[in-house]
Amino acid sequence: MPGSAPSSMTFVFERNFCVGSAPSIQMYSALYAISVLPKSRPEDGSSVRCRPGVPAHCKARAYACAVSAVFQVTDRTASSESVSVAPHQRRSQTEMNTEDLSMRLPTPLLLALLGLAVAVLLGLGTWQVQRNQWKHGLVEERTASLAAPPLEAPGVLTMSAPALAWHRARLVGTWDHAHSMVLANRIRYGLKGEDLVTPLIPASGGPTILVDRGWYPETERDRVRAALDMEETANIEGLAVDATGRTARRTGQGTWTALAPESMAGWAGTPFRPWAVIQGTPTDDDSRPPSDGSLPVQRYYPFVNTTTHVQYALTWYGIAVALVAIAVARLIVAPRRARRSAPRNPE
Known part of the structure; x- marks a missing residue:
């Protein structure tokens, strides 16, 4: 029986999308891709492909590109043409969503990667705090030397x-x-x-x-x-x-x-x-030459601290907090909302 063809989803991974972007954008994008993007499914028209310069193995799984935070996702909808689809070939949206969920990164592995990323970010922030303390001590030492x-x-x-x-x-x-x-x-x-x-x-x-x-x-x-x-x-x-x-x-x-x-x-x-x-x-x-x-x-000039270590520390800590918040929203809040809104089968 004729019907509408399912929408075709193409995930395009591009090297230069995140180059020059803030670290927070790269981290958000990486988390999104790791937790959402499915594998290639030629049978329903969806595919994952990489532009030149991105590792070829991402054609099998999009996660390699996502971890590198060098991707761009574009959603293209195929032209709506009338085609004949056999009844046994039709799949409901619920079945497709269920398959998408099964193709995500395993939750234990995702949590491990998340924990590692947060630990690294917190370590970088703490290192900047220590650098700031060391620099302040150096300023005091050199100021005393000049005096x-x-x-x-x-x-x-x-x-x-x-x-x-x-x-x-x-x-x-x-x-x-x-x-x-x-x-x-x-x-x-x-x-x-x-x-x-x-x-x-x-x-x-x-x-x-x-x-x-x-x-x-x-x-x-x-x-x-x-x-x-x-x-x-x-x-x-x-x-x-x-x-x-x-x-x-x-x-x-x-x-x-x-x-x-x-x-x-x-x-x-x-x-x-x-x-x-x-x-x-x-x-x-x-700023001005001598008056005479x-x-x-x-x-x-005396020695001054010109490096904004505190701002760097706040940046790393902020990214860590944002990453945890996104993970909670994706892994805890979103599934709960999905379960609440899902239709219940009549007893």
Whole structure:
């Protein structure tokens, strides 16, 4: 007898659907696919297929794609044409829904995956809380170091680079202008400028120390450098920084990309200490140049915590709570509603 053909459901899994999406969207989508999507059923017109770039084995089961959270589900309804369907081939919607339910991921396995996901999310949130506590301790430690009196020679010259970092240091010696180096492309106050780095030979002897003497606009290069080159002896104070392991390169214009004692020593042909000094005083606001117009600008920022660990922690905890809520809705609330609304067979 002629009748309407059943709707054809096509599940299309695509790699780039969740790329760049928030983690919560990926998690919701993954849970939906794991708990809802059926296997391929060619006999009733439904199918599961993957676009190029997605593992081929998802054609057998959609769960592989769902776990990777790289899918897109599209629902297409076949054209309603009159076809002849034999009575024994017709299936009620209740029978199809029952088969769909039987093809879902087994509840124990789904709960295990859910528990694992929640445990990982809670672990990530706790790790961010611990990182935030560690960072606050580091800020307090370095703030106290900057507030302490400056370290002076010869004691400062015997300290290791990590122990000296974020302390103020006072140095006395002689400038080695012949090996001055320029750090180019330094933007400050909306102007393109440079930092001048000059080696300082300690009065008490020992390896040379690189000193960042400050910033100046490119337009003031000749005037500033001429004034600094007139200074022969050095008696400066600044922030000591650990430059161990830093690397830099010398450009074709003769400038440098970063303050890196090891790399610069190879060019200068003389050993430098693994730490350097940024000449100047600390400031909380470097948004404007000095009011007196003095150059070079010799200021540096104290250490601050710029990483939003608390927000990251709340994000991970929030995803975990949302995942549990979705699981409860799908695995507990929805089945109860289905049982209540299901028609009862007459006794």
